Amino acid sequence: MNAPDVIVIGSGPAGVSVAWPLVTAGVRVLMIDAANLPPYLPAPDRPPLFALHRHPSAWTHFLGKDLFALRQLAGGSPKLRTAGGPGFGDDYRQLNRIRTRNFDAVGALSEGGLSNVWGAVACAFRNEDFSGYPIDLVDLERSYRSIAERIGISGTEDDAMGVFQGTGMPLQPPLPLSPCATRMIAAFGTHDESSDFLLGRPRHAVLSAPIGDRQACTLDRACMWGCARGAIYNSADEVSRLRRQETFAHQGGLLVQSIRRRENTYTIHAREVSSGNEAILKAPLVVLAAGTLPSTRLVLEHAGKTDMPLPLLTAPAMALALWLPALLGRALPGEGYGLAQLCFRKRLPNSPPGADYTFGLLYDAGTMPASDLLSRLAVSRRGGIALLRRLLSSLMVGLVYFPSTYSRNRIWLEKSGDIMIEGGVSSDFAKVMGQTTRNLARSFCKLGAIVLPGSVKPFTPGAEVHYAGTLPMGALTSRYGEVEGAPNLFVADGSVLNALPARHHTLTIMANADRIGRSIVYRLQRRHELCS
């Protein structure tokens, strides 16, 4: 595209969500990303998980050609290893020039970014979550609904976590629960909102009914190894749809090095990932949606602010194993899905609103790679294999997230041009984690589930991949994400969120990006009117 009105950097959920309102209004948008790999899809005829486990040549489906699923032997989410495809996530730190200390910086230079491997939990913020923000739920309501309609969210408002995850959203019917989850929900019964512990079904950006080219989930339980049907939302699919619009163009394989402004034009200096050749792009308005870490780097670089640490918000997380003795010895289900079966909310005492709860997800252990489970258990591998055979059908894996008030990470730009991230948590986090674990264990016990001793493990900061808050709205950026001191340079990804509650924030990033996109449309239209 020769003379775009707007360049959007990044093809993940944020980039796509800022692009849609622009493109719909006829604005000429050039989207660029640093994708150096073609999008990976598992074979369309891949059998469901239970059949794969009996398949004589399951190797290829599980391990991939060239055994790419065997890289990164240890790491946060197994899904990065198994679902992303060859080379996914490799080189992310090196190409983005990110160095870390006590921090796991995770990302992918792939069309669609991390939405290729995300867990697809899609819940909205509630009013309290906006404490510290210059905007309110009312500013995002329209955007939440529009995103939900566009991407398809399945779930229900009719259980204890329904209101918590947002009301009035268009929802597709929820996917059926596994035996373990069904049992826990039944044991939970009904509770009202004032309850200290709430359990319910999570909202997922997963289709239970088809939308356009994307098919509904076929319940093959193999989500951890990628979804060939497009049921799990992947913003790469939206890039394909955007490409069909006249005023949209996409160029992949470009890694942005710096952004410069002269008079009313922004010049983007990029490098072709494959050849190393320089590429220069110009536009009067630029939106950064490359993900918190790269976007922060580009803004700091543009402003020339080296050695100036900024707080980087993460949602400190921990994992645990939950055992349901009542289901011991049952068969594993042949049908189902591999994403979070249940979600829960547990109040944190003596905490400010928005940061006064932990949010957790429960997965069926039988849908996860057994090797990752075994690597966490203190038993020997041989014993562990025998153990899992007996235990797997009654085992769930829990992920518990804490609000960003407990994170103490810092990010800064060094003079060399590298980004340095130092991870940390607050000094009282260990205590709070311990208390929460004990409280949760009690709540689960009432539901017939036991937290296995020794299974509670905190994540390294960053491994949970919830990054935000480096360029907060109303401070380093305006309430529309425009960078202070850089007119027409916007940031629309997690960098601009002011705080991270314990709940997942991807849908909010998308809604905020949509809002920012609309505000840019409004500005361009006004400018056009004033000129003519």
Added chain:
Amino acid sequence: MQPIKHIIVTGGTGYIGSHLIRRALAEGLYVTLLCRKAPWNGSPDRLRTFLWQLPDPPPDAFFAASDGFPSADALIHLSHQWDGNESIPEDINVIGTMALAGAARRNEIRRIVFGSSVSARADALNRYGRIKWTIEQALATPDALVARIGLVYGGTPLGQWGKIFRLLRSLPILPVPGAGKSVQPIHVDEVCDGLLRMAAIEDPRRAIYGLASSVPIPFERFLRIVSHSIGRRGILLVPIAVSSVLLALKILRVVPFLRVIDEERIRGIAGIRPIETRSDLEELGIHIGSVTDGLANDGLLNRRRLVAEGRAIGRYLFGQRPPMGFVKRYVKAVCHHDGGRPIHLPALAMGWPATIRFIDPLPVRIDAEHTDNGLQRRLQLGTIILEASREGAGFIFDYEGIGLISALLGLLMIAAGEAFSLPIRLIMGRQDRQ
């Protein structure tokens, strides 16, 4: 260095020759192989074979450009016929080499490289050494260079290295004639390096290059290093006088079919005298590493060790022989994603893999970037592959349901087993950290 494009190789089916050809092809050279019978299955591009043997006069076709092959730049002559009783000047190797050299010169080949030996001397104890010396003298012209090759080891176990390798691997006791003699080892890859450089070097400053370590070591020490690398640390090497061995062989000659070791070789060891090679190697720009390093980096040895490691780990994880395809994938995974080097497993674990349970490391933090513990990583790798196999998945994923009682009993047994091994694992883990 003048780039060479096409080399002719004799002796390409032998130990050094086969490595040389593989290397030359990998570097993009065209190779014409002259040998007694066509050895290669399938013909790689850029390799053509002509049937030939010493002392047949080589036709000009060997050297000419044709069928996409450029004209030959260099001839590397490695073939040697061992049996022979004639007087040295009439030996088939001498006559044949001269004929070959004559033909090469007629066809304007730029360089002849003759594979000789450090034992090449007029008064060598073995016939081999005297033959090599004679050929060296006869070849003395500016376009012919002589490579005096030392004790070659590493790579595919063929030729003399193959014999040594097999003896060390299978015998508990090995009598070593000439134990104290100084040998000059060189890895077969280093020999190939040297030969190719000799084929290409412009303005060579000497006629004879020693492709051998400039730091001689006793023969017995060489054997010990090799046996360590193969994992036979306990082998007993017994120095024995050369004269005794020769006497024994003379006696045994009476018994037909009992010729284990060539007398020639023994005489060769007896007559070893180290040669100066430092400046030769400097001029060629090659560095020869220690035998320990050479074997540690040896692709073939590593592969064998990895296969053994894969079998042991597979046996441990599956509780029985792993299915076909496991070991292959394990080795591939280690080579692609975990450095490609074997880890050190104690001999007990290799022989009785069930005992790996006692050294199975305890888990580290949930998302340690890369655990330092090699065994931990390999077990993780093995488990991922196990899970991806039908047999392994069958162990873990139960879609029928075994029932409550059966599960409970199973859990109790596992708990007992784990309780038993946990203290040992803790102790072993602490030892590891020290």
